[in-house]
Amino acid sequence: MNIASSLLAFAVALTLPLCTAPSSGADAPGLTAAEKAEGWKPLFDGHSLQGWHLYAKKSPPLAGWKAEDGILKKLAGVQGGDIVTDEKFGDFDLTWEWRIAKNGNNGVKYLVSEERTSAPGHEYQMLDDEGHPDGKIGPKRQTASFYDVLPPAPNKPMHPVGEWNSSRVLVRGNHVEHWLNGVKVLEYELGSAPVKAAVAASKFKNASGFGDKIRGHIMLTDHNDECWFRNLRIRELPVK
Secondary structure, three states: OOOOHHHHHHHHHOOOOOOOOOHHHHOOOOOOOOHHHHEEOOOOOOOOOEEEEEEEOOOOOOOOEEOOEEEEEEEOOOOOOEEOOOOOOOOOEEEEEEEOOOOOOOEEEEEEEOOOOOOOOOOEEEOOOOOOHHHHHOOOHHOOOOOOOOOOOOOOOOOOOOOOEEEEEEHHHHHHHHEOOEEEEEEEEOHHHHHHHHHHOOOOOOOOOOOOOOEEEEEOOOOOOOOOEEEOOOOOOOOO
């Protein structure tokens, strides 16, 4: 290469953008410095399914899950499969925002075991309570319930279908709380007599160990309906 060509190549190189490494989850949008200092970390980086795999299969999520512009979307009618975090959690504070399509159904499960396939974990139900058939069965199948086991408070602050809701699950020791739009709507004690009785009256009555405390994954379910997630984050808590 002659001197003129070398100078031209150098000049072009100066105009090219610098290549940077892919951002890690710790740099995901929405977390402030104070939140990071408190131990919060994102479960969704805003643009990929990194950190998630198909339940009990260890393979990547299918095409029905789409990540872009800070939104994790479950596409309607496209198989995505139930997906779980690569990590397991014991005591934690989990928060997320979501919106669901009309007549839609979805849920976030926690204390998930990949060995108990018939009843993988406890589900925080997310539902169009008025439009989906499950909502007509009763409050134990409606939004913010411990699905099919315990109902939320009857005066829960639910936003209309198509609008964003914020949810929270707190697990500390055997104590569990469900929150909806800033209000605690359900609390229970893992392994307690009331929970055991409620499980025995549910569809999970034959699932060994269901209702007890375990260290497990977080799951996003695929009910074939459109659902959007954003700001999925978790803070691990000291064991109580």
